[in-house]
Amino acid sequence: MNPSITGFDYQRVTVAEDVALNVAVGGSGSPIVLLHGFPQTHLMWRHVAADLAADHTVICPDLRGYGASDKPAGTVPDAYAKRTMAADIVALARELGHDRFALAGHDRGALVAIRAGLDHPGAVTHLASLDVLPTLDMWDVLHGVTAAVGFHLFLMAQPPGLPEELIGAAPDAFFGHFLDIWTRDPEAIPAEVRAAYLRACREAVPSIVADYRASAGVDVAHDRADRAAGNQLRMPVTVLQQDWGAALGFDAAGIWRAWAPDLEHRTVSCGHFMAEEAPAETVKALRDLLAR
Template sequence: MNTTIAGFDRQRVTVAEGVALNVAVGGSGSPIVLLHGFPQTHLMWRHVAADLAADHTVICPDLRGYGASDKPAEDGPETYAKRTMARDVVELAAAFGFERFALAGHDRGALVAVRAGLDHPDRVTHLASLDVLPTLDMWDVMHGASAAVGFHLYLMAQPPGLPEQMISASADAFFGHFLDIWIRDPEAIPAEVREVYLAASRGAVDSIVADYRASAGVDIDHDRADRERGNRLEMPVTVLQQDWGSALGFDAPALWGAWAKDLDHRTVPFGHFMAEEAPAGVVGALRDLLAR
């Protein structure tokens, strides 16, 4: 199967010393960057990107450490800090000639998008987050037996060695577990797409774990520093989210409202992989955001 988005050009773009990203780019017009989640690649945006490309330049990278992008060795907490990955995104957009751009992220990509919005408010014009909470809030709401749904967060937060060894020993079962339990419509991820995700993930265990490990350490520090300073997202923000609150006991719109001044929070009836299960709904929300 084609591992990139049909009709898009595939390029490699250097964004930092020793780090180049695999990127699919298509369309023309005002730019929007789309960041994928776990355990996926930029291919998850194939439906949404094709629609938006009718009137936007759409840039879809594999995040550092994922897909066909470079996977630098974790030589400290900053290697896969969301601050570092957000800087990759800013450099990527600049490489295509865009100093300002809209940004949407799903899951892990949404955490990168939020950090980009906080660190680079002069660059990010609009921001969308799909089905995740900001890092600091995510850890705050995970407690008791209900936190078992996030067992992978705790596994990959452990020091280097054990989590990589355990996941590598059964990578397809581990990554496939999330593709199975987080989806409502299994046909939304066909077998050939699923294999693309599994192949990409089994070849990136160390860097994926490093990404999650950063979110249990340095990313919390960065979020907490912003909260203490009262730093918030200044651009229009749209959040699409499943109704996690009833299960985990939190008010998602209130949590997001503490971070975003201009917030459109929508509780949606889609599964986690909403860009693939309900692309028309995601496209509609993104177009509404871009019109604000």
């Protein structure tokens, strides 16, 4: 039996043709949607969600292609485009009775949140991004030997076939590698949670690869179009990030400010999985965002 967020109700919500999302909902008050990253599920928000539920309606879905949500075949370029995945989230919120909502995402979920903020500015009231750069900028800053930290991005950008075969041959080793090297405090991801993440990823190799492949193709095209048109995130935005901007030689806050004029950029002293490693700091940042 998979772990769950204590006190939250679980349901499946249809958000597109033949796509339903697994979602945990708890609390009451103004809504906030929390989107998980790689290689995780909605469960990564278990601490943050429980705190926010004291005075907010908290909505924690598994993204399409992940966890217990549906995993459509990635045979068309936009099946896992962040534009498509963002539309899922807007549809999910509306099905749950919310035309406007705050949105926070970590890693892959942050890329979906960014796209939702750009494509649906009337729906997203506040936006938080945890430890990622917008897709276009992510590719721009990865160069030389420092790009080795993102080897998985390049692997999963390859045409269908080889990435799925390689990862599928040793999924626990592949996905577990990131749980290990991106975590400063291993105890932040207990054994039963780690097992749930690995089990979910093991069952979703093709869709996870399709998600990453989209970020090397259609997602870049969408970002370029927005940059050319001068589109920005007009809602209040908070970014939580490790120090890797300085380590890799770029100005992370400056990159973000080009997309988000109303920006609060904070550096967090923990590993990549900050909602699990530094939940109190993450909650404070989200509450400060919602107060803006």
